[in-house]
Amino acid sequence: MIKHKISDIVATFSGFVKKSRNKIRYRNLSDLINPAFGNKDKLLAYNKSRVTGPEPCVCHAPSRSLYFDIHGKATACCFNRANVLGKFPENSISEIIDGGKRRFLQTELCRQNFMYGCQHCHKLIEAGNFDGAESRLYDNLKDQAYVPSEIIFELDNTCNLECAMCHGEFSSSIAKRQGLDKIKHPYSPEFLKQLEAYTPSLKVAKFLGGEPFLISIYYEIWDLIIKLNPKCKINLQTNGTVFNDRVKSYLEKGNFYVGISVDSLQKERFESIRKNAVFENVMDNIDRFIEISKKKNNYVNISVCPMQQNWEEIPAIVEYCNRKNVFVYFNTVYTSGFAISEMPEDKLLEILEFYKSVKIEGTGIIAKRNIRFFENLTSNIESWYAAKEEASRPYRRRHLWNTHMLELKMLGKLKNHENLSPVITEVFKPLEKEFYLSDNDLISLENIKEEDVVQSAENESVEEIRKRILLFIETGRFNAK
Ligand code: SF4
Numbered sequence: 020m021i022k023h024k025i026s027d028i029v030a031t032f033s034g035f036v037k038k039s040r041n042k043i044r045y046r047n048l049s050d051l052i053n054p055a056f057g058n059k060d061k062l063l064a065y066n067k068s069r070v071t072g073p074e075p076c077v078c079h080a081p082s083r084s085l086y087f088d089i090h091g092k093a094t095a096c097c098f099n100r101a102n103v104l105g106k107f108p109e110n111s112i113s114e115i116i117d118g119g120k121r122r123f124l125q126t127e128l129c130r131q132n133f134m135y136g137c138q139h140c141h142k143l144i145e146a147g148n149f150d151g152a153e154s155r156l157y158d159n160l161k162d163q164a165y166v167p168s169e170i171i172f173e174l175d176n177t178c179n180l181e182c183a184m185c186h187g188e189f190s191s192s193i194a195k196r197q198g199l200d201k202i203k204h205p206y207s208p209e210f211l212k213q214l215e216a217y218t219p220s221l222k223v224a225k226f227l228g229g230e231p232f233l234i235s236i237y238y239e240i241w242d243l244i245i246k247l248n249p250k251c252k253i254n255l256q257t258n259g260t261v262f263n264d265r266v267k268s269y270l271e272k273g274n275f276y277v278g279i280s281v282d283s284l285q286k287e288r289f290e291s292i293r294k295n296a297v298f299e300n301v302m303d304n305i306d307r308f309i310e311i312s313k314k315k316n317n318y319v320n321i322s323v324c325p326m327q328q329n330w331e332e333i334p335a336i337v338e339y340c341n342r343k344n345v346f347v348y349f350n351t352v353y354t355s356g357f358a359i360s361e362m363p364e365d366k367l368l369e370i371l372e373f374y375k376s377v378k379i380e381g382t383g384i385i386a387k388r389n390i391r392f393f394e395n396l397t398s399n400i401e402s403w404y405a406a407k408e409e410a411s412r413p414y415r416r417r418h419l420w421n422t423h424m425l426e427l428k429m430l431g432k433l434k435n436h437e438n439l440s441p442v443i444t445e446v447f448k449p450l451e452k453e454f455y456l457s458d459n460d461l462i463s464l465e466n467i468k469e470e471d472v473v474q475s476a477e478n479e480s481v482e483e484i485r486k487r488i489l490l491f492i493e494t495g496r497f498n499a500k
Contacts, residue, residue, distance in 0.1 A: 034070055034159060041072030051075045053131040058145050062131065068149045071158045077133075078140060078154035081125035083162060085116065086171040089188070091205040094136070095124055097171055097227065098153050101136035108205055112213040121165065128154075143351070148399035150392050151349060166220050173227040174206050175234040180258050181294040184324060184357040191229065192295065206236055211243060218247040225254040232261035238269070245273050252276055256322060258293060259301040262308075270311045277308045278320045278348065282329050284339055292328060309343060320346035325396060326357040330370050334377040337393045341381030347389045349396050360403045364411055367404035371397065413462075416455035422447055425488065428464060432472040439476040446484045452492070460495035467497065 045051070048066055052059050052075075066073035080095040081104075087093050091107040093115045094100055102124055105115030115121075124135055133141035143152040161168040178190040187194035191201055224244055231237050237255075244251050252274055259279040269275070279301070283289040286298040293301075305319075312319045321340050325333050333349075340347040352358050359370070374397040379390050426447040433439050456464070475484050487497045 038070065038072035041074050045073045045075065048073045048075065056131045056133075057141075061145050061147060064147070065144045065149050065152070069155060069158055075131065076125075076129040077131050077144075078128045078137065079125070079157040079160060079162070080154065081121045081128065082165050083157050083160040083167060084169040084171065085121075085167045086173065087206075088173050089176055089202050089204050095121070096153055096157075097173060098139040099124075099136035107210060108207065112210070112217065116165065116167065116217070139351075143399065146399045146402035148351075148395045148402075150395040151351060151399060161222050163220060167217060168221060169223040169225065170214075170217070170221060171225040171227065172237065172240065173229075174204050174236055176202055176229040177233045178229040178258070179233060179260060180230070180296055182258075183292050183294065183328070184326060184352055184354045186354075189229065204236075211236075211239055214240065215243065215247065218243055218251070221248055221251045223252045223254055225256075227256050230258050230261060231255040232257055232266050238265075241269055241273055250274060254278070256280065258296060259304050259308075260296050262304040267307075267311070270308070271315075274315070274317065275312070276317050276319070277312060278322045279305055279308060280322050280324070281305070281336065282324050282326065283332055284335060285332070288329060288332070292326075305343070309345060318346060319343075320348050322348045322350060324350045324352045324357075325359055326352050327359060327362060328357065330359060331373070333396070334374065334379055334393065337379050337389050338381065340389050341379070341383075341386040344383070344385050346385060347392055349392060351399075359400060364404065364407040367400060367407060371400055371404055374400065413458040416457045416460070418456045418458075418461065419453060420456050421453045422450040422488075422492075425464075425492070429472060429488075432467060432469050433476065435469065436473050436476070439473060442476040442481065442484070443472075445481050446488060450485070450488065454492045457495060460491075463495055463497075464491070 045066075049059070049063060052062060056062055062077070063073075065077075078095075080099075084096060085093055085104075086095065086097050087107065088097075088100065091109070092100070092103050093105045093107065093110075094103055102120070104120040104124070105118055107115070110118070127135055128137065137154075140152045140154040143149075144154075149155065157169075176187075176189050176191050176194070178192055181190060181193045181196060185193060187197050187199050188202070194201065221244070224240070226234075226237050226240075228234060232255075241253060244253060254276045256278045257280070259281070270277070280293070281289075281301070282292045289298045289301070290296060305321075309319050321336070321343075323333065323336055337347050353360075355361065359367070362370070374393070379386075379393060381387070381390060426443065429443050429447075430440055433443065475487070491497050
């Protein structure tokens with residue numbers, strides 16, 4: 020326990036030294052920013068928020084980390100799946116690690132170029148959700164000259180749940196329901212053999228799924244880590260449904276940091292999102308995970324997917340984490356029908372006003388950090404709202420007009436055909452009303468051509484033209500189509 024505390028103090032101190040050094044070294048960071056980035060102020064603010072201080076390299080994932088997916092593909096992280104650095108078993112682990120693709124991506128990220136598959140982080144930085152940007156997770160990882168200090172394993176999709184926002188690639192149960200074949204991963208004993216060489220230098224190993232506690236190859240990798248590098252942090256993301264003697268014994272002998280997915284604290288909603296899970300069992304298991312992690316002086320985090328289905332509950336979940344003294348982490352959900360970003364503008368405003376009005380209870384470092392993460396989520400939603408508000412502005416009806424003004428406008432279109440003016444005057448005679456027009460309505464009014472008005476006045480009845488005028492007042496269009 021004391022050892023862990025000392026290592027935490029050492030890490031905090033070295034982070035402080037690095038931050039002070041970077042602040043001096045990159046005090047003119049503004050001059051080093053790639054003009055192609057876009058919102059320079061946001062990137063500078065992001066840099067200000069980094070634990071190790073500002074620096075031109077926006078992300079260190081390519082040189083410090085490596086991610087393996089279920090098909091054998093290796094990438095820099097689980098968000099950048101487009102830029103494949105190599106594929107097992109066609110490429111050995113050494114070939115992937117020593118290959119030029121990692122170096123290339125690292126160089127580009129040091130030029131703040133996110134175009135090689137890093138759009139996820141780019142968007143979050145531009146949205147001001149700095150804590151949500153995956154890139155910052157790599158700032159604190161040890162630089163070992165391209166020898167990974169972290170490996171992320173997403174090797175198998177065996178899972179007992181069929182979460183509403185998930186799909187067959189990540190859950191074998193969903194794949195089975197859909198009649199799809201089980202994905203056969205390529206990770207043979209040869210993979211474990213090759214992994215041995217890189218295990219001693221690992222600081223962190225992350226395990227995603229599927230459900231990690233149901234994936235047999237993970238137990239073999241944990242055995243390897245516990246044998247060759249017992250201090251290595253074993254970070255995993257579980258759905259919280261599996262807890263048995265085997266799980267308990269691994270948690271006790273390894274240096275595990277467990278993240279549990281929770282999207283609701285209400286049984287009905289929880290079970291409708293996390294299909295096949297039993298709410299009470301997961302809640303009990305969370306307490307078991309917390310108890311073991313406390314004994315080991317490690318920490319637990321609760322990982323939340325804020326979605327259309329549960330946005331009202333997010334502040335309550337943050338308070339729950341504060342009460343339990345565990346970290347909260349927010350995922351960004353992109354799945355259609357679930358993503359908050361695709362909600363209509365007025366709904367986003369409602370969420371925003373609610374989040375800004377709540378006062379989340381909690382004291383201490385973890386609670387303060389959780390509240391900051393919640394504020395970052397709010398800022399992310401604010402940026403989605405702002406984009407929709409800006410896009411809808413030209414369509415918003417806010418210019419007060421009346422039929423007399425519209426009549427003058429139409430008569431103006433007939434200035435070279437004054438003989439037709441009485442038709443227009445007749446059209447407007449029974450009309451007397453006020454109405455609102457948008458910027459877009461005014462543009463379409465300006466765009467009505469003289470010859471079209473002439474043609475209408477010559478060929479259509481007064482009643483027909485009046486219908487067009489009323490249609491315009493109602494919809495901003497002169498034609499029904
Ligand atoms: S910038 Fe983001 S997406 Fe790209 S490698 Fe880093 S963490 Fe992954």
